[in-house]
Amino acid sequence: xxxxxxxxxxxxxxxxxxxVAATLHDTDLNVIDAALSHMTSGDSGFFDGxxxxxxxxxxxxxxxxxxxxxAAVVELFRHHGLNPVAVRNATSSMEGAILAQGLSxxxxxxxxxxxxxxxxxxxxAAAVPTVGNNVGVPMIVDMxxxxxxxxxxxxxxxxxxxxxxxxxxxxxxxxxxxxxxxxGRALAGASGNVDARIFALSMEAELVSIAxxxxxxxxxxxxxxxxxxxxxxxxxxxxxxxGLQAATKS
Amino acid sequence: xxxxxxxxxxxGGVGKTTSSASFASGxxxxxxxxxxxxxDVGLRNLDLIMGCERRVVYDLINVINGEATLTQALIKDKHxxxxxxxxxxxxxxxxxxxxxxxxxxLKDLDAMGFEYIICxxxxxxxxxxxxxxxxxxxxxxxxNPEVSSVRDSDRILGIIQAKSKRAQDGGVPVxxxxxxxxxxxxxxxxxxxLSYTDVQEILRIPLVGIIPESEAVLHASNQGNPAIHVTGxxxxxxxxxxxSRFLGEEVPLRFATYEKPNLFKRIFKGR
Numbered sequence: 381x382x383x384x385x386x387x388x389x390x391x392x393x394x395x396x397x398x399x400v401a402a403t404l405h406d407t408d409l410n411v412i413d414a415a416l417s418h419m420t421s422g423d424s425g426f427f428d429g430x431x432x433x434x435x436x437x438x439x440x441x442x443x444x445x446x447x448x449x450x451a452a453v454v455e456l457f458r459h460h461g462l463n464p465v466a467v468r469n470a471t472s473s474m475e476g477a478i479l480a481q482g483l484s485x486x487x488x489x490x491x492x493x494x495x496x497x498x499x500x501x502x503x504x505a506a507a508v509p510t511v512g513n514n515v516g517v518p519m520i521v522d523m524x525x526x527x528x529x530x531x532x533x534x535x536x537x538x539x540x541x542x543x544x545x546x547x548x549x550x551x552x553x554x555x556x557x558x559x560x561x562x563x564g565r566a567l568a569g570a571s572g573n574v575d576a577r578i579f580a581l582s583m584e585a586e587l588v589s590i591a592x593x594x595x596x597x598x599x600x601x602x603x604x605x606x607x608x609x610x611x612x613x614x615x616x617x618x619x620x621x622x623g624l625q626a627a628t629k630s
Numbered sequence: 631x632x633x634x635x636x637x638x639x640x641x642g643g644v645g646k647t648t649s650s651a652s653f654a655s656g657x658x659x660x661x662x663x664x665x666x667x668x669x670d671v672g673l674r675n676l677d678l679i680m681g682c683e684r685r686v687v688y689d690l691i692n693v694i695n696g697e698a699t700l701t702q703a704l705i706k707d708k709h710x711x712x713x714x715x716x717x718x719x720x721x722x723x724x725x726x727x728x729x730x731x732x733x734x735x736l737k738d739l740d741a742m743g744f745e746y747i748i749c750x751x752x753x754x755x756x757x758x759x760x761x762x763x764x765x766x767x768x769x770x771x772x773x774n775p776e777v778s779s780v781r782d783s784d785r786i787l788g789i790i791q792a793k794s795k796r797a798q799d800g801g802v803p804v805x806x807x808x809x810x811x812x813x814x815x816x817x818x819x820x821x822x823x824l825s826y827t828d829v830q831e832i833l834r835i836p837l838v839g840i841i842p843e844s845e846a847v848l849h850a851s852n853q854g855n856p857a858i859h860v861t862g863x864x865x866x867x868x869x870x871x872x873x874s875r876f877l878g879e880e881v882p883l884r885f886a887t888y889e890k891p892n893l894f895k896r897i898f899k900g901r
């Protein structure tokens with residue numbers, strides 16, 4: 381991207397921020413409030429001020445959608461620690477009210493809208509916001525990844541079917557799967573996706589990380605996982621390394 | 631079309647120049663017109679190992695800069711008829727190497743009828759090493775059965791896959807061969823040294839041969855005599871096997887297993 385010709389005063393470039401996509405399935409704000417409370421367990425630090433893009437594609441056909449109190453919506457999300465910045469899949473009639481609240485209209489994803497009025501589904505299940513998943517075809521690498529090589533799977537998962545040697549680096553915004561010995565470093569959820577996981581056929585890694593939480597193995601691997609099939613996931617602020625053998629036995 | 635083969639390793643001191651000298655000699659002894667080039671500008675060794683250091687007048691940089699022709703710079707080897715040596719410069723440094731210059735020299739050598747052009751790479755992953763591998767059709771990765779050498783060989787393999795002309799043009803990839811040097815089956819048996827299968831497991835390229843650790847190598851380089859010419863020695867036999875395997879022949883792997891010497895041998899060999 382080129383910069384604006386304003387020497388010294390200002391620089392404008394393309395930036396990417398991490399945001400949560402919250403898909404609403406109900407127009408009743410009390411129901412949404414309950415669902416958010418359930419999700420955060422009352423902890424306002426759960427979302428920690430994360431940007432939120434509200435996806436209203438599922439509710440636009442509902443009669444109550446046209447009279448949504450956007451000020452109340454913004455207030456509600458802020459109360460639960462989310463910072464709404466934009467709305468997606470809104471109808472044009474809603475746009476005026478949305479913009480009046482200082483929210484933007486996000487047109488980046490076009491989702492098919494509900495053609496027929498949908499009955500509001502049961503409260504608890506309905507209004508659960510969904511966190512945006514990393515979409516996209518996974519990047520697949522079939523050659524051994526050698527010392528000094530770095531592979532970055534942007535916005536998607538990374539699958540490697542050959543050995544990852546010491547000194548190599550695998551990075552993915554999604555999950556990482558290595559169907560061979562994994563010896564180098566593996567960094568999943570690189571842009572902040574805490575649900576990303578790491579899978580390896582033989583755990584021999586130097587360092588693993590999910591959404592920035594990392595662990596090295598100077599003192600060896602946990603009991604029974606060294607050179608074994610493993611699944612690594614983020615549990616709060618700890619990395620859980622679990623052997624996969626158990627899962628294959630019934 | 632001449633085949634360009636780079637002999638490289640990443641790690642220093644593992645046996646690149648020793649192997650380049652013997653490998654090139656071996657090919658020449660089989661009747662193939664062969665040139666061996668030293669890419670270690672400033673720290674040249676190939677001419678010493680080949681025993682032609684007193685006949686060096688012009689070098690690779692002179693030819694690249696047009697200060698001499700290939701015919702003037704190439705030194706005919708005293709051991710083999712078909713073998714010619716192009717030494718590196720001792721006084722310049724690696725910045726004198728240019729991609730266009732190297733490409734031109736290689737094309738001119740091809741036009742002179744050479745079948746094999748061996749590029750002896752310097753250690754490291756900087757300019758000299760990259761210049762040596764850029765135009766390679768095949769690569770011999772010289773590796774000691776030792777962790778840092780294996781790690782560096784892995785690194786150089788990655789660089790060949792990224793920076794060779796074949797990789798950048800999307801052509802047939804450089805054919806890679808693993809040459810393990812300074813191998814001691816006894817130490818492998820004792821668990822002190824990586825075995826050749828351990829090394830292969832990490833590097834995942836086909837094995838072209840194993841050169842056993844030997845005092846003969848030091849004697850040979852002191853005399854300016856490539857080790858392959860020390861007839862009857864294990865090293866000489868091992869290099870001959872490497873040449874055979876490279877040329878496509880099926881040769882059983884020698885010098886890879888430890889045989890406990892019987893009492894008689896132990897008394898008289900004193901090892």
